[in-house]
Amino acid sequence: KAGVTQTPRYLIKTRGQQVTLSCSPISGHRSVSWYQQTPGQGLQFLFEYFSETQRNKGNFPGRFSGRQFSNSRSEMNVSTLELGDSALYLCASSARGSGRADTQYFGPGTRLTVL
Amino acid sequence: EDQVTQSPEALRLQEGESSSLNCSYTVSGLRGLFWYRQDPGKGPEFLFTLYSAGEEKEKERLKATLTKKESFLHITAPKPEDSATYLCAVQAGGSYIPTFGRGTSLIVHP
Numbered sequence: 276k277a278g279v280t281q282t283p284r285y286l287i288k289t290r291g292q293q294v295t296l297s298c299s300p301i302s303g304h305r306s307v308s309w310y311q312q313t314p315g316q317g318l319q320f321l322f323e324y325f326s327e328t329q330r331n332k333g334n335f336p337g338r339f340s341g342r343q344f345s346n347s348r349s350e351m352n353v354s355t356l357e358l359g360d361s362a363l364y365l366c367a368s369s370a371r372g373s374g375r376a377d378t379q380y381f382g383p384g385t386r387l388t389v390l
Numbered sequence: 391e392d393q394v395t396q397s398p399e400a401l402r403l404q405e406g407e408s409s410s411l412n413c414s415y416t417v418s419g420l421r422g423l424f425w426y427r428q429d430p431g432k433g434p435e436f437l438f439t440l441y442s443a444g445e446e447k448e449k450e451r452l453k454a455t456l457t458k459k460e461s462f463l464h465i466t467a468p469k470p471e472d473s474a475t476y477l478c479a480v481q482a483g484g485s486y487i488p489t490f491g492r493g494t495s496l497i498v499h500p
Binding site: 308 | 424485488
Protein backbone atom coordinates (compact mmCIF):
# COMPACT_ATOMS: atom_id res chain seq x y z
CA LYS A 276 0.00 0.00 0.00
CA ALA A 277 1.37 3.40 -0.89
CA GLY A 278 2.03 5.70 2.05
CA VAL A 279 0.97 9.27 2.66
CA THR A 280 2.31 11.65 0.03
CA GLN A 281 2.82 15.38 0.32
CA THR A 282 3.62 17.97 -2.31
CA PRO A 283 5.67 19.98 -2.70
CA ARG A 284 8.50 18.78 -0.49
CA TYR A 285 10.16 22.17 -0.27
CA LEU A 286 8.87 25.72 -0.64
CA ILE A 287 10.43 29.14 -0.32
CA LYS A 288 8.10 32.10 -0.04
CA THR A 289 8.32 35.73 1.05
CA ARG A 290 6.34 37.46 3.76
CA GLY A 291 2.82 38.39 2.75
CA GLN A 292 2.48 35.68 0.13
CA GLN A 293 0.16 32.73 0.43
CA VAL A 294 0.89 29.03 0.01
CA THR A 295 -1.07 25.83 -0.63
CA LEU A 296 0.18 22.42 0.45
CA SER A 297 -1.26 19.13 -0.71
CA CYS A 298 -1.67 15.74 0.96
CA SER A 299 -2.81 12.39 -0.42
CA PRO A 300 -3.72 9.90 2.33
CA ILE A 301 -3.23 6.16 2.40
CA SER A 302 -5.83 4.46 0.24
CA GLY A 303 -8.96 3.81 2.30
CA HIS A 304 -8.11 6.36 4.98
CA ARG A 305 -10.75 9.03 5.36
CA SER A 306 -9.20 11.22 8.03
CA VAL A 307 -6.42 13.70 7.32
CA SER A 308 -4.74 15.76 10.02
CA TRP A 309 -2.23 18.57 9.60
CA TYR A 310 0.58 19.48 11.99
CA GLN A 311 3.19 22.19 12.20
CA GLN A 312 6.59 21.19 13.54
CA THR A 313 9.26 23.62 14.67
CA PRO A 314 12.34 23.06 16.83
CA GLY A 315 10.98 25.30 19.55
CA GLN A 316 7.36 24.13 19.71
CA GLY A 317 7.50 20.52 18.64
CA LEU A 318 4.51 18.99 16.87
CA GLN A 319 1.45 21.23 16.98
CA PHE A 320 -1.95 20.16 15.72
CA LEU A 321 -3.53 22.40 13.09
CA PHE A 322 -6.77 20.68 12.05
CA GLU A 323 -8.37 17.40 11.08
CA TYR A 324 -10.68 16.67 8.17
CA PHE A 325 -12.94 13.66 7.92
CA SER A 326 -15.49 13.07 5.17
CA GLU A 327 -14.81 16.54 3.74
CA THR A 328 -15.66 18.25 7.05
CA GLN A 329 -13.32 19.87 9.55
CA ARG A 330 -13.82 17.85 12.72
CA ASN A 331 -11.15 19.30 14.99
CA LYS A 332 -9.12 22.48 15.05
CA GLY A 333 -6.00 23.48 16.91
CA ASN A 334 -5.06 26.87 18.27
CA PHE A 335 -3.86 28.60 15.12
CA PRO A 336 -4.99 31.89 13.55
CA GLY A 337 -7.51 32.03 10.75
CA ARG A 338 -4.69 32.50 8.22
CA PHE A 339 -4.37 28.73 8.36
CA SER A 340 -7.17 26.91 6.60
CA GLY A 341 -7.76 23.64 4.86
CA ARG A 342 -10.17 21.52 2.95
CA GLN A 343 -10.73 17.92 2.00
CA PHE A 344 -12.00 16.57 -1.28
CA SER A 345 -14.33 13.66 -1.95
CA ASN A 346 -11.36 11.38 -2.67
CA SER A 347 -9.99 12.24 0.84
CA ARG A 348 -7.10 14.26 -0.57
CA SER A 349 -6.54 17.41 1.47
CA GLU A 350 -5.03 20.83 0.99
CA MET A 351 -3.81 23.31 3.53
CA ASN A 352 -3.55 27.01 2.83
CA VAL A 353 -1.64 29.68 4.69
CA SER A 354 -2.36 33.28 3.73
CA THR A 355 -0.31 36.39 4.48
CA LEU A 356 2.79 34.44 5.40
CA GLU A 357 4.89 35.53 8.37
CA LEU A 358 8.49 34.67 9.17
CA GLY A 359 7.28 32.52 12.08
CA ASP A 360 5.39 30.26 9.68
CA SER A 361 8.67 28.70 8.60
CA ALA A 362 8.32 25.07 9.65
CA LEU A 363 7.92 21.47 8.58
CA TYR A 364 4.25 20.89 7.77
CA LEU A 365 3.17 17.31 8.25
CA CYS A 366 0.09 15.52 7.06
CA ALA A 367 -1.14 12.33 8.72
CA SER A 368 -3.89 9.99 7.64
CA SER A 369 -5.90 7.43 9.59
CA ALA A 370 -8.82 5.11 9.10
CA ARG A 371 -10.80 6.75 11.94
CA GLY A 372 -12.69 3.62 12.73
CA SER A 373 -14.80 3.22 15.84
CA GLY A 374 -13.61 1.62 19.03
CA ARG A 375 -9.91 1.41 19.79
CA ALA A 376 -7.26 4.03 19.20
CA ASP A 377 -6.83 5.43 15.71
CA THR A 378 -3.24 5.20 14.49
CA GLN A 379 -2.01 8.09 12.36
CA TYR A 380 0.51 7.58 9.57
CA PHE A 381 2.59 10.55 8.54
CA GLY A 382 3.79 11.81 5.20
CA PRO A 383 7.33 13.05 4.51
CA GLY A 384 6.37 16.67 5.18
CA THR A 385 6.68 19.96 3.34
CA ARG A 386 9.52 22.23 4.44
CA LEU A 387 8.29 25.83 4.18
CA THR A 388 10.77 28.66 4.44
CA VAL A 389 9.45 32.23 4.65
CA LEU A 390 11.94 34.98 3.83
CA GLU B 391 -5.79 18.57 30.01
CA ASP B 392 -3.90 15.61 28.58
CA GLN B 393 -0.16 15.73 29.21
CA VAL B 394 2.67 13.68 27.77
CA THR B 395 6.24 14.00 29.05
CA GLN B 396 9.21 12.26 27.52
CA SER B 397 12.56 11.72 29.19
CA PRO B 398 15.39 12.13 28.75
CA GLU B 399 15.35 14.94 26.18
CA ALA B 400 18.57 13.62 24.70
CA LEU B 401 20.46 10.36 25.07
CA ARG B 402 23.87 9.35 23.81
CA LEU B 403 24.76 5.66 23.72
CA GLN B 404 27.64 3.57 22.50
CA GLU B 405 26.84 0.93 19.94
CA GLY B 406 25.59 -2.14 21.80
CA GLU B 407 24.74 -0.22 24.98
CA SER B 408 21.09 -1.00 25.77
CA SER B 409 18.83 1.63 27.35
CA SER B 410 15.24 2.78 27.76
CA LEU B 411 13.27 5.87 26.83
CA ASN B 412 10.38 6.98 29.02
CA CYS B 413 6.99 8.44 28.18
CA SER B 414 4.79 9.39 31.12
CA TYR B 415 1.23 10.53 30.58
CA THR B 416 -1.67 12.06 32.42
CA VAL B 417 -4.91 11.44 30.58
CA SER B 418 -8.46 10.44 31.30
CA GLY B 419 -9.52 7.29 29.54
CA LEU B 420 -6.49 6.13 27.56
CA ARG B 421 -7.44 4.64 24.21
CA GLY B 422 -3.97 4.14 22.86
CA LEU B 423 -0.32 5.12 23.13
CA PHE B 424 1.83 5.48 20.04
CA TRP B 425 5.56 5.44 19.40
CA TYR B 426 7.12 7.01 16.32
CA ARG B 427 10.64 7.41 15.05
CA GLN B 428 11.59 10.61 13.24
CA ASP B 429 14.74 11.27 11.24
CA PRO B 430 15.84 14.90 10.70
CA GLY B 431 13.72 16.72 8.13
CA LYS B 432 11.39 13.73 7.61
CA GLY B 433 7.94 12.74 8.77
CA PRO B 434 7.48 10.51 11.84
CA GLU B 435 7.57 6.80 11.07
CA PHE B 436 5.05 4.68 12.96
CA LEU B 437 6.52 2.05 15.28
CA PHE B 438 3.91 0.77 17.76
CA THR B 439 0.42 1.23 19.13
CA LEU B 440 -0.25 0.00 22.68
CA TYR B 441 -3.84 -0.16 23.89
CA SER B 442 -3.83 -1.26 27.53
CA ALA B 443 -1.59 -1.64 30.57
CA GLY B 444 0.54 -4.74 30.47
CA GLU B 445 0.75 -4.84 26.70
CA GLU B 446 4.15 -5.23 25.03
CA LYS B 447 5.22 -5.08 21.38
CA GLU B 448 8.56 -5.77 19.72
CA LYS B 449 10.21 -4.90 16.45
CA GLU B 450 13.83 -5.79 15.80
CA ARG B 451 15.87 -4.11 18.57
CA LEU B 452 12.90 -2.15 19.95
CA LYS B 453 10.41 -3.22 22.59
CA ALA B 454 7.58 -1.02 23.87
CA THR B 455 5.78 -1.60 27.16
CA LEU B 456 2.82 0.14 28.79
CA THR B 457 1.66 0.67 32.37
CA LYS B 458 -1.18 2.82 33.67
CA LYS B 459 1.09 5.85 34.00
CA GLU B 460 3.93 5.43 31.52
CA SER B 461 5.43 3.63 28.59
CA PHE B 462 8.99 2.55 27.97
CA LEU B 463 10.76 2.07 24.68
CA HIS B 464 13.60 -0.37 25.31
CA ILE B 465 16.44 -0.40 22.81
CA THR B 466 18.56 -3.53 22.93
CA ALA B 467 22.12 -3.46 21.52
CA PRO B 468 21.49 -0.30 19.49
CA LYS B 469 23.28 0.46 16.23
CA PRO B 470 24.19 3.87 14.76
CA GLU B 471 21.23 3.60 12.38
CA ASP B 472 18.91 3.70 15.42
CA SER B 473 19.90 7.34 15.89
CA ALA B 474 16.73 9.44 15.56
CA THR B 475 14.16 11.32 17.60
CA TYR B 476 11.59 9.05 19.20
CA LEU B 477 8.14 10.53 19.73
CA CYS B 478 5.41 9.30 22.04
CA ALA B 479 1.75 10.26 21.70
CA VAL B 480 -1.48 9.36 23.48
CA GLN B 481 -5.10 9.28 22.40
CA ALA B 482 -7.67 9.50 25.13
CA GLY B 483 -11.34 9.96 25.83
CA GLY B 484 -13.49 10.70 22.81
CA SER B 485 -10.75 12.54 20.94
CA TYR B 486 -9.22 11.22 17.74
CA ILE B 487 -6.39 13.73 17.99
CA PRO B 488 -3.25 12.44 19.72
CA THR B 489 -1.25 14.53 22.18
CA PHE B 490 2.45 14.35 21.41
CA GLY B 491 5.43 14.56 23.72
CA ARG B 492 8.47 16.65 22.79
CA GLY B 493 10.51 13.58 21.93
CA THR B 494 13.83 12.01 22.93
CA SER B 495 16.78 12.60 20.64
CA LEU B 496 18.89 9.43 20.53
CA ILE B 497 22.43 9.31 19.19
CA VAL B 498 24.23 5.99 18.97
CA HIS B 499 27.99 6.23 18.50
CA PRO B 500 29.85 3.48 16.64
